[in-house]
Amino acid sequence: MLDIRWRAFWLFFSLLLISLIIWAFENFTLALGIFTLGTLAYLASHLYWLYRLSEWYKKPDLASIPAGSGTWEDIFATIYHEQRRHNRSQSQLSSVLDRFQHAASAxxxxxxxxxxxxxxxxxxxxxxxxxxxxxxxxxxxxxxxxxxxxxxxxxxxxxxxxxxxxxxxxxxxxxxxxxxxxxxxxxxxxxxxxxVSQLEKLEHMRRDFIANVSHELRTPLTVVGGFLETLMDMEGAVPESTRGYFGMMQEQTGRMRRLIEDLLTLSQLESGQNIPPDTEIDVNSLLNMVMHEAQSLSNGKHHITLEADASLGLTGAAEELHSAFGNLVSNAVRYTPEGGEIHMVWKMRGTDAAFSVHDSGIGIEQKHIDRLTERFYRVDRSRSRETGGTGLGLSIIKHILTRHQARLEIESELGNGSTFSAVFPKSRLTRKTPALANNQ
The missing domain is CATH 3.30.450.20 (PAS domain)
Structure with missing residues (x-):
């Protein structure tokens, strides 16, 4: 299709050439009149087809599209093909939408x-x-x-x-x-x-079952543990030949009691009952308590350090957060070989704040990290039994952090240690004045 600008150029060039010839053989007035009439006829033609186009666009029906003449014939042909393509696309979209709505309705x-x-x-x-x-x-x-x-x-x-x-x-x-x-x-x-009503009922039944069974087992295990401890302390009550067996029974009884306590804690967190009220927490004091507990658990076998922003506080349940922070640190102590380092940090991270525990322990393969917060999931079962883990610690931590609109981030590399971070949103943070922070 010839460009409309070239069509106009050749038309005016031809009209001008004819006018010049008439001027040369006749007179200027006649030449100018013919040039003017030709130009007006050209403009009138365009105005006519513009009018026809505007009228057609009011009711754009392909069957009634004007045929046009000259340049407008090409323009109307292009509009016809584009409109057909648009109608096909619209028809296809309508068909897809109808199928989607029909499928979604089912x-x-x-x-x-x-x-x-x-x-x-x-x-x-x-x-x-x-x-x-x-x-x-x-x-x-x-x-x-x-x-x-x-x-x-x-x-x-x-x-x-x-x-x-x-x-x-x-x-x-x-x-x-x-x-x-x-x-x-x-x-x-x-x-x-x-x-999800039925699923919620089943989940509620599961939680109740675990809570009830754990509660019922706690008393007999306490009695058995008490008797074992008494027998071990009584001189001559346990023969030396069987004292090792009694020690194993006492150890496994303690492990069962820790497991039951963790199950009861997790069940309470999942049920959402007896949620403690939020209070302003002095995180600096809380972390000092966690530090002392970690040193006691380590018994001098690790180098443990704490770096904390004393002016940075939290709102939440102090007992729950103490449990979460303590679990993160105790895990680091249990899975870090003797002589290793454990570094705790509490500071701002962008608009959030994070409590991070970095250790120089055995590390974790990447394939295990996404499953670490599952109940009873263990990377190394034999290692977990040796360290006294129940497989519920990280599940408890995750639930506590979720209750505080926080998240657990895990970074680890096998053989190069791990970093576990509890990240809290800005809405949970408080700030002390420098004077108050220094006094504490």
Missing amino acids: LPDAVVLLDARDIIEWCNPSAEKLLGLALKSDSGQPINYLMRHTEFIEYLQLKDYADPIKLISWRDPSVTLELQLVPFGDNQKLLIGRD
Whole structure:
């Protein structure tokens, strides 16, 4: 297709050439009149086809597109082909959208499509049933106007959708819902919800079973341990030939008692019952306590150091955080060979704060790191038995940190030690004045 600029150039060049010839053989007035009439006819033609194009665009039907003439014939042909391509694309998109909506409508889970402003664009029948939405009346409404549960609104505003949230249905208190937002496209989101009531009941039964069994076992184990300890202390009560067996029984009884205590602690954390109130914690004093406990456990076999920002505090449950920090340090002591170094640090890390425990111990292979917080997961079972570990320490730490909106970060390399860090968000941090920090 010849460029429209060249078409105009050759037309005006031809018109000018004709006018010059007329001027040469006739007179200037006639030449100018012919040139002017030709130019006006050219402009009138363009204005006419522009008018036809604007009228067609009001109702763009391919069957009624003008044929055009000259340059406009090419323009209308191009518009015709582009419109056909657009119609095919639109038809394909509509078909894909219809298939998606049809498939999503068959899902047992609730699916809600939200735009960048969290306005409902579409939802499936399961969402109408589980979340109490109605597609016809609620389409175009902000989701937070219709789902006013406090936890959901906080989750929506937080913009951290890595993990789902669980909440009691506002329509039926016997139903527990799991909701997760999945960002996609241009700031759009999918809200996916499911009824996890049965799973929650099974999980509750599991927690109750573990708690009850652990509680019932604690008393007989305490009695057995007490008798073993008494017999070991009584002169002549245990023959020297069997004293080693009694020592093994006493050791395993103690291990069972520690396991039961950890199971009860984990069960309490998972149930979310008896949550202690948040208070302002003097982290410097807490870490000094942890330091003394680590030195006692090490019994001089390791070089243990502490570096702490005395002005940096926390809000949370002091007893729980003492347990979490103590577990991190005791793990470092247990898995670091004699003569190794253990370094504890409490300081700011960007906008967050982190308590890190670095050791020069045996290290952990990368393939194990993601599973370390699973219950009873052990990298080396024989090593865990030797050190007295229960396999629940990191699970307890993870639950405690989650309760404090914190996270556990693990860096390790086999043979080169490990670094375990409890990272707390800015919202949990407090600052003391320099004078108060120095006084302590």
